[in-house]
Amino acid sequence: MAQVRTYSSRPVLTVNLTALADNYKYLAAKAGGARMGASLKADAYGLGASVVGRALYGAGCRIFFVAHAGEGKILRTAIGPKASIYVLSGNTPQDTAIFFGSKLKPVINSLTQARDWVKAIKDVNHPPRTGLHFDTGINRLGIPPEEADIFASDKALIDALDIDLIMSHLACAGDAEHPLNETQLGRFKKTASRMPMVQLSLANTGGIYLGPKYHFKLVRPGIGLFGGKVTNTPDKEGVKPVVELHAPVLQIKAVKAGETIGYNASFTARTDMKIAIVSAGYADGLPVNLSGSDKRIVTSARLGKHRVDVIGRVSMDYTILDITNYEGFVELGAKAVFFGQDLETQSAHAKMLNYEVLTHLGARCRKIYVNE
Amino acid sequence: MAQVRTYSSRPVLTVNLTALADNYKYLAAKAGGARMGASLKADAYGLGASVVGRALYGAGCRIFFVAHAGEGKILRTAIGPKASIYVLSGNTPQDTAIFFGSKLKPVINSLTQARDWVKAIKDVNHPPRTGLHFDTGINRLGIPPEEADIFASDKALIDALDIDLIMSHLACAGDAEHPLNETQLGRFKKTASRMPMVQLSLANTGGIYLGPKYHFKLVRPGIGLFGGKVTNTPDKEGVKPVVELHAPVLQIKAVKAGETIGYNASFTARTDMKIAIVSAGYADGLPVNLSGSDKRIVTSARLGKHRVDVIGRVSMDYTILDITNYEGFVELGAKAVFFGQDLETQSAHAKMLNYEVLTHLGARCRKIYVNE
Numbered sequence: 174m175a176q177v178r179t180y181s182s183r184p185v186l187t188v189n190l191t192a193l194a195d196n197y198k199y200l201a202a203k204a205g206g207a208r209m210g211a212s213l214k215a216d217a218y219g220l221g222a223s224v225v226g227r228a229l230y231g232a233g234c235r236i237f238f239v240a241h242a243g244e245g246k247i248l249r250t251a252i253g254p255k256a257s258i259y260v261l262s263g264n265t266p267q268d269t270a271i272f273f274g275s276k277l278k279p280v281i282n283s284l285t286q287a288r289d290w291v292k293a294i295k296d297v298n299h300p301p302r303t304g305l306h307f308d309t310g311i312n313r314l315g316i317p318p319e320e321a322d323i324f325a326s327d328k329a330l331i332d333a334l335d336i337d338l339i340m341s342h343l344a345c346a347g348d349a350e351h352p353l354n355e356t357q358l359g360r361f362k363k364t365a366s367r368m369p370m371v372q373l374s375l376a377n378t379g380g381i382y383l384g385p386k387y388h389f390k391l392v393r394p395g396i397g398l399f400g401g402k403v404t405n406t407p408d409k410e411g412v413k414p415v416v417e418l419h420a421p422v423l424q425i426k427a428v429k430a431g432e433t434i435g436y437n438a439s440f441t442a443r444t445d446m447k448i449a450i451v452s453a454g455y456a457d458g459l460p461v462n463l464s465g466s467d468k469r470i471v472t473s474a475r476l477g478k479h480r481v482d483v484i485g486r487v488s489m490d491y492t493i494l495d496i497t498n499y500e501g502f503v504e505l506g507a508k509a510v511f512f513g514q515d516l517e518t519q520s521a522h523a524k525m526l527n528y529e530v531l532t533h534l535g536a537r538c539r540k541i542y543v544n545e
Numbered sequence: 546m547a548q549v550r551t552y553s554s555r556p557v558l559t560v561n562l563t564a565l566a567d568n569y570k571y572l573a574a575k576a577g578g579a580r581m582g583a584s585l586k587a588d589a590y591g592l593g594a595s596v597v598g599r600a601l602y603g604a605g606c607r608i609f610f611v612a613h614a615g616e617g618k619i620l621r622t623a624i625g626p627k628a629s630i631y632v633l634s635g636n637t638p639q640d641t642a643i644f645f646g647s648k649l650k651p652v653i654n655s656l657t658q659a660r661d662w663v664k665a666i667k668d669v670n671h672p673p674r675t676g677l678h679f680d681t682g683i684n685r686l687g688i689p690p691e692e693a694d695i696f697a698s699d700k701a702l703i704d705a706l707d708i709d710l711i712m713s714h715l716a717c718a719g720d721a722e723h724p725l726n727e728t729q730l731g732r733f734k735k736t737a738s739r740m741p742m743v744q745l746s747l748a749n750t751g752g753i754y755l756g757p758k759y760h761f762k763l764v765r766p767g768i769g770l771f772g773g774k775v776t777n778t779p780d781k782e783g784v785k786p787v788v789e790l791h792a793p794v795l796q797i798k799a800v801k802a803g804e805t806i807g808y809n810a811s812f813t814a815r816t817d818m819k820i821a822i823v824s825a826g827y828a829d830g831l832p833v834n835l836s837g838s839d840k841r842i843v844t845s846a847r848l849g850k851h852r853v854d855v856i857g858r859v860s861m862d863y864t865i866l867d868i869t870n871y872e873g874f875v876e877l878g879a880k881a882v883f884f885g886q887d888l889e890t891q892s893a894h895a896k897m898l899n900y901e902v903l904t905h906l907g908a909r910c911r912k913i914y915v916n917e
């Protein structure tokens with residue numbers, strides 16, 4: 174077996190910044206005249222918020238969303254002072270200093286957060302502006318209807334908050350037929366009509382696909398930027414794959430018929446086989462549910478031009494591939510590729526959301542940004 | 546609703562170093578006179594290899610295992626020059642400099658790795674010693690039988706490798722009745738008998754529970770140190786929980802009967818409810834499979850003295866709890882607790898290995914080490 178190039182045992186996550194920028198443009202076109210924001214929570218869904226943030230800034234994005242103040246601080250350092258960074262969890266007592274230090278805008282989700290913020294900014298010069306997030310039916314974070322009445326009637330509070338965004342979040346945007354979409358749309362319009370005239374935002378990636386009624390002034394895709402499909406008609410979503418997991422081949426070996434392969438002896442060789450042990454496992458985000466057992470082969474990896482089955486249990490650091498028919502093509506250090514164009518199918522095979530798979534990818538990987 | 550203390554929206558992973566040290570002692574006692582190694586792959590299964598490494602070093606551990614050279618480098622910086630750090634993936638061409646720079650011992654898994662290493666150390670003063678890993682039936686990484694013959698007959702190669710460890714890895718250690726255990730044990734003894742007399746190691750955590758025959762000179766537990774159960778008689782495993790995920794309550798709200806909760810409207814309130822939105826989701830390692838839907842409540846969180854159901858879909862950053870019966874007890878910033886004593890049941894409910902759950906925990910969390 175040849176070994177033609179240098180390689181590390183450490184797996185690689187490739188993030189294609191050209192595809193990212195293309196997805197940004199594609200979603201912007203879908204969103205018509207709406208401004209584009211970008212949701213870069215959870216380290217940009219695991220892709221690396223700093224580099225992804227700079228790339229999107231380069232593509233023209235000036236409005237970003239993160240979940241926590243700490244995420245905002247990291248993003249601010251990466252993209253500089255000019256863009257807006259909203260923190261979706263809102264202000265929490267311990268994080269106030271980060272909001273001020275990194276000029277982060279809290280998304281206010283409750284009367285408590287609103288009052289805490291007003292108290293916190295009392296003696297602060299030029300505090301960040303804020304967004305208001307109204308819960309229109311997801312029944313998760315956000316100002317509930319009974320508090321919305323108080324916001325609507327408390328002009329002093331609204332003035333003190335210095336709002337520049339009113340938003341809500343859709344629960345069922347991936348399903349265009351779901352009646353909750355229209356319900357949330359109606360509630361959002363009604364609530365917004367009682368508030369100051371600032372920019373409105375309702376649409377995540379799924380909301381963009383729901384059409385112009387849902388776009389308002391600002392859309393804020395997340396997973397679509399990263400190539401993820403979100404609707405029940407994924408073929409109509411024109412985003413490109415952004416992320417691949419590359420697992421180098423560490424060893425190639427023969428297994429005799431009757432031997433078992435991997436943990437729990439869950440796969441039995443029915444004939445003499447050739448296998449490749451590749452250096453990525455569930456610690457790198459490859460779900461154990463992709464394991465191939467005697468009962469069922471669940472998925473395959475791409476290895477050069479070929480597709481090779483995943484056999485045996487995916488373990489923490491290693492995964493085993495059946496290269497019986499392709500041995501001559503495989504060399505040490507060759508890269509087995511997971512996800513990329515297969516993100517949706519492999520996530521489905523793992524019985525996981527593509528979102529969940531993305532966020533678990535690459536924690537241990539070397540990240541290589543293509544076209545940075 | 547009260548708000549009595551300061552808190553951040555960022556979730557916390559607590560790692561109890563006293564419990565870790567207790568588990569180290571417990572497993573050492575189970576292993577009788579064998580030396581204790583520690584497997585700290587994948588950032589110590591997500592717990593933080595530097596702090597965990599220092600704690601185990603303090604408990605007396607002097608032999609560590611990691612998967613990649615880069616992991617070894619980080620661990621070396623944390624624990625200083627005296628302990629042995631073995632790299633289970635072995636030497637790969639691009640990583641050689643890291644082995645030398647951080648005095649890491651490659652675990653040699655193939656003739657190719659052996660020959661590459663001998664070439665690499667040719668002009669190096671005092672190169673690290675090495676381990677040999679023989680594949681005795683897991684059919685994953687490791688020297689296969691046909692190559693073992695070559696190692697056994699090539700005295701010059703063995704001398705050049707300067708071996709101080711011979712090891713193998715069990716495929717079915719969690720199942721004491723599995724015949725592969727005895728098979729691997731027999732093959733390991735036979736292979737070792739043809740090699741220089743250095744310390745032998747076969748047992749991971751499960752191997753320790755298999756009894757003295759499997760202990761040899763060195764055992765090398767991983768998950769047991771971190772409180773994970775591995776056998777099909779978990780009640781007999783005396784390890785203590787080490788890790789908890791603490792998700793702060795960001796909001797408490799009322800939901801009217803008939804409203805749906807969370808993404809995809811997968812949970813419907815049958816009566817008027819009170820819910821708490823807590824700040825941890827699948828980006829923090831809380832599996833989406835723990836979501837509670839109309840069909841089924843899957844799990845609960847601990848909130849003070851109470852257990853409260855997880856309802857609706859676990860989302861990237863937030864999870865929703867039913868606190869209808871406990872509203873008076875819950876305040877903003879209160880911590881909903883996942884895992885800890887529930888690691889095994891919650892992993893099972895998520896249809897995941899406890900190993901897999903552990904490694905996904907805490908990527909975004911603030912880590913708090915108890916009794917550091």
